[in-house]
Every structure is written in structure tokens, then in C-alpha cells.
Amino acid sequence: MDFNTIFQSQKQFFNSHQTKNVDFRRETLLKLKDLLKINEERLYEAIYKDFRKGRFDTFLTELNLVYNEIDFFLKNLDKLSKPKNVKTALSLQPGNSHIYYDPLGVTLIIGAWNYPYQLTLSPMVSAIAAGNTCTIKPSELPENIMHLLAELINNNFPSNYLYVAEGGIPETTELLKFRFDKIFFTGSPKVGQIVYEAAAKNLVPVTLELGGKSPAIVTETADLEVAAKRLVWGKFLNGGQTCIAPDYLLVQESVKGKLLQIIKEKLNEISYSDGAEHYTSIINKRNFDRLIGLIDESKVIYGGKSNPETLYLEPTIMDHVTWEDNVMKEEIFGPVFPVIAYKDYDEILQQIIDGEKPLAAYLFTKNEEEKEKLLSLVSFGGGCINDTLMHITSDYLPFGGIGNSGIGNYHGEFGFLTFSHQKSVIEKTNWGEPNWKYPPYTDKKMHWLKKVM
Known part of the structure; x- marks a missing residue:
């Protein structure tokens, strides 16, 4: 399918505001979990074909972590998505201060080959929980997994909401030309630099999960x-x-x-x-x-x-x-x-x-x-x-690098924040406002300005 068509359709669907509905997000996460569980045997078979990874290790290090991430959001999504009341500075009284959590919009997730389920699906779960649409580009190296993820996601979710793009470097390069609202990349520092440079041309915010000598x-x-x-x-x-x-x-x-x-x-x-x-x-x-x-x-x-x-x-x-x-x-x-x-x-x-x-x-x-x-x-x-x-x-610890090993983090609440904009809002009353901030300015107003600020 043409990437431009997918991108534009996801943009249009996001602007319909359906993904902002918390029940819609929760239903999507439940459907995704059921889909993975029903097809668990096929997931085991695909990863064994690609690089002989066994069932126990696949469940322990891949599917188990994806399931846990989904369960975390099913349990905590109401609380995470609710506007947060915070303290209001004296200079803003009388009034109230709030933080609203807005989804970023149309997101791109580029997964890694070494843990192809965990490192592709976990950030997608965070993107869904935060209310975004998502294009997913799995690594092409585990080819059977790439084809299977494309089949499962593309046949069970509308492409204007979730879409798995198949292919290698040319397809990834093409996707990076679009002005996504967020790019999430997992891979090497060398390729991370390429992704970061491409994103900079469109001022797209990026999370880079890289590596290094630990x-x-x-x-x-x-x-x-x-x-x-x-x-x-x-x-x-x-x-x-x-x-x-x-x-x-x-x-x-x-x-x-x-x-x-x-x-x-x-x-x-x-x-x-x-x-x-x-x-x-x-x-x-x-x-x-x-x-x-x-x-x-x-x-x-x-x-x-x-x-x-x-x-x-x-x-x-x-x-x-x-x-x-x-x-x-x-x-x-x-x-x-x-x-x-x-x-x-x-x-x-x-x-x-x-x-x-x-x-x-x-x-x-x-x-x-x-x-x-x-x-x-x-x-x-x-x-x-x-x-x-x-x-x-742990869903309660941020996972990510620093410097050459990465930018940003995710898992649990930190993944939700990675795919959200924290919107600051002051709500003022229509009464009781002091007039010291309005002209004409006087020495007396300066005196009160210094005391209040």
C-alpha cells in the first residue's frame, strides 16, 4: 500500500478525535492482547525460523513483557489520561493549574531485530495507550516475524489507525520523509544518527533507544x-x-x-x-x-x-x-x-x-x-x-539511554508520557485580580511585583 495514503489517512483519522476516547484505547489494547494470545504458536514458530529462539525464552523476554505492558495500561489508563491538578503559584491567584495529556498524533515506530516482538510491540502499546495512530516498521532481518506482524495487525485493525509497513532500508527511508508527530526508533547508534537527521528536517520529535558497551x-x-x-x-x-x-x-x-x-x-x-x-x-x-x-x-x-x-x-x-x-x-x-x-x-x-x-x-x-x-x-x-x-x-522504571546510548525513555507511565504532550493550562476566575500587572506602572506596583513574584 502507498505510504502517503496510509500517512494521510492516519492523519485524518487522528483528527476525528476517536483515538482520544479512553474506552477506544482500552478496547484496542484488549483486542491486541487477544490477537497475540490466539496466535502465540505462530509467533513461536516464526521466531524459531528466523534465528532459532526457543519458546521459553520467547515468552520470558518478549511476549510476557508485551502482555505486562498491556495489562499495566488496562489497569492505569483512566488515571494516566485524566487531567492532573497541580499547585498554583501565588502570582496566578485566584485560579487553578492543570496538566492535560494530549496524544501527539501520527506516530512511526521502527523496531529492532534482536527482540522483534518486545522492541516493536511495547512502544506500539504505549502509543496506543496515549491515544495516537501508529505506523510500525519491524526490522526486515527476522523476515518471518515481519510478515507475520504485518498479517496480524493489517488484517485485524484499520490501516488508518494501525499499519505495519514491510520492507527494508528503502521503505524505512521513504517513511522517514513524512512529517510524523513522533518517531520512536530502536537500533544502533549509527542508524540512530540517520533517523535523527531525517527527523530534524521536519522538526519531528524522536525517541532513540540505542546501545553501547555496557x-x-x-x-x-x-x-x-x-x-x-x-x-x-x-x-x-x-x-x-x-x-x-x-x-x-x-x-x-x-x-x-x-x-x-x-x-x-x-x-x-x-x-x-x-x-x-x-x-x-x-x-x-x-x-x-x-x-x-x-x-x-x-x-x-x-x-x-x-x-x-x-x-x-x-x-x-x-x-x-x-x-x-x-x-x-x-x-x-x-x-x-x-x-x-x-x-x-x-x-x-x-x-x-x-x-x-x-x-x-x-x-x-x-x-x-x-x-x-x-x-x-x-x-x-x-x-x-x-x-x-x-x-x-519493571513498568515502574523508565527504560532508555543517555548520550550515545539514546534519547528519551519508555515503559509504563514513562511510555505514556513519551507519546503524549503535557499541556499546561491556567484557569482564572473573573474576580479578585490585582491590577499591578497593568499599566500605568508605578513604584508602588514595582514594590508589590517584587513581593509577589
Whole structure:
């Protein structure tokens, strides 16, 4: 279908004000949830075909989060969409102050391939909850998923309200030419720059959910068993293709040997074999070859096996890594885990600070001073103390990056605000207004002006 026709029809439908009706939004969310549940088996089949992601991981890291996001809005939409009364400044008395939450209008959501359901549908849920129309452009890399999402959405919702656009770079480039009221993009910083530049030509507001090299730090006070278990899970989930995965490991020199031994034991227990239900393949040959190129075989202490036919790459640990190694010069986005030992905690914090601001950071420690230093000195999108990844699961925490790792945030109320305009309104009475703000101005009026303001 012609994109211009879709865009104009969504603009017209939004201007009919139907999407502003809270009951209409709620009905749409219920319909979407039912549609996903009815087709859950097809969703599992499509993602397995695209990069061998298993049912359990797909439910845990994708559909479960989408369902939770829908349920959050079904429970809280009345409260979120209701105008909010706030304090009124003395200078505006007598009167009342309100914040109204207006939907932005016609929105564009560009999803990512690594979590193709979660990172495409969750922002769409926020856009719907806030009262917008939405054009959705899933990533073309998981092709079966793109086709399935297009079928489900386009066959069950009117295209002037919700529409999934199929295609690759040419189609995305064409969509970016339109003057949407909001663009929400999830992907790499490199492509994020292209999206941001295209949006700037039309002064379109943008939320960018990007990535970066997210550090994991283990200090000598950490519970090493817990740290190893949670690092292995967080790093190798989804084949390491997670924007908030621990990208590299910084471990205090005195406990490095013991931690790495426990990590190896955990990896052996879980057995991330080729075709394992709990282990995802690399998305395509290009990314597979890139990851192979980052591995320095002389530094591999675990793993390293690969199969180009199935795009399998075994969890790979590299020790004795330096900041100058190739693996430390770009976001890994795969199951390669470089390890750097440190002696001075303050020095490695400074090393992180000197780099690009990461999307996530993780610290394993029992030391309060170490925790406070990380949280007060290091700028990052979000993270965990003594865990990995789990901050993304909360509807009560904003998820997003800072600097090179992104602009803006979403999830729960924060997603609602991302797709809303907060409209400020002062409602004045018709009586009791002092005349000090009106000419002619006098010294006496200046006296009262200074007191009141």
C-alpha cells in the first residue's frame, strides 16, 4: 500500500478525535492482547525460523513483557489520561493549574531485530495507550516475524489507525520523509544518527533507544556464585544479542581466577550447544562474520566453537584483554565476553566515564561505598546492583539511554508520557485580580511585583 495514503489517512483519522476516547484505547489494547494470545504458536514458530529462539525464552523476554505492558495500561489508563491538578503559584491567584495529556498524533515506530516482538510491540502499546495512530516498521532481518506482524495487525485493525509497513532500508527511508508527530526508533547508534537527521528536517520529535558497551563490574566483596550465575544468564541470553547485555567484564584481580572458574562451571552445567532450546543463533551471516573477527584465539579461555551453517557461536570467554583490543572498540552484541582485571576501582570507573555513556551498567558488590561511587559518578541509562538485565522488566522504571546510548525513555507511565504532550493550562476566575500587572506602572506596583513574584 502507498505510504502517503496510509500517512494521510492516519492523519485524518487522528483528527476525528476517536483515538482520544479512553474506552477506544482500552478496547484496542484488549483486542491486541487477544490477537497475540490466539496466535502465540505462530509467533513461536516464526521466531524459531528466523534465528532459532526457543519458546521459553520467547515468552520470558518478549511476549510476557508485551502482555505486562498491556495489562499495566488496562489497569492505569483512566488515571494516566485524566487531567492532573497541580499547585498554583501565588502570582496566578485566584485560579487553578492543570496538566492535560494530549496524544501527539501520527506516530512511526521502527523496531529492532534482536527482540522483534518486545522492541516493536511495547512502544506500539504505549502509543496506543496515549491515544495516537501508529505506523510500525519491524526490522526486515527476522523476515518471518515481519510478515507475520504485518498479517496480524493489517488484517485485524484499520490501516488508518494501525499499519505495519514491510520492507527494508528503502521503505524505512521513504517513511522517514513524512512529517510524523513522533518517531520512536530502536537500533544502533549509527542508524540512530540517520533517523535523527531525517527527523530534524521536519522538526519531528524522536525517541532513540540505542546501545553501547555496557560494563559489568565484580569487586572482591561480591558473592561470586551469584555474580557468575547472573552474568552468564545476562550475557548469553538471546545469543548475547541484547542491547543491555553485559558487554565486557571488569573484575578485581584478587578474585578473577575464582570467578572465571565458576563462570566456566555454570556454562558447562547449562550446555549452550548448537541447537539448544535455550540458546539463540546469530541473526545473519554478516553479524556472524563480524563476531568471529572480534575473537582473538590466543586469549580465548572458554568456548570459541562455531558453525557457519547454523550461525551458531559458542559462548566465548576472552581473558587478558586490554582496552586497545578490537573486541573493546565496538559494541559486541553477541556471545563473546572479554575480561579485564583491575586493581584500582576508581581507575576503572574513570575509564568508563571517559568513554561513551553506556545504555546499562552492572555492579556486583557488598560494599556500600563502591555502590555509591558507581551511582553518583558514572552516567548510564539504567542497570542493576548484584544482577543483570532485570531493570528492563519493571513498568515502574523508565527504560532508555543517555548520550550515545539514546534519547528519551519508555515503559509504563514513562511510555505514556513519551507519546503524549503535557499541556499546561491556567484557569482564572473573573474576580479578585490585582491590577499591578497593568499599566500605568508605578513604584508602588514595582514594590508589590517584587513581593509577589
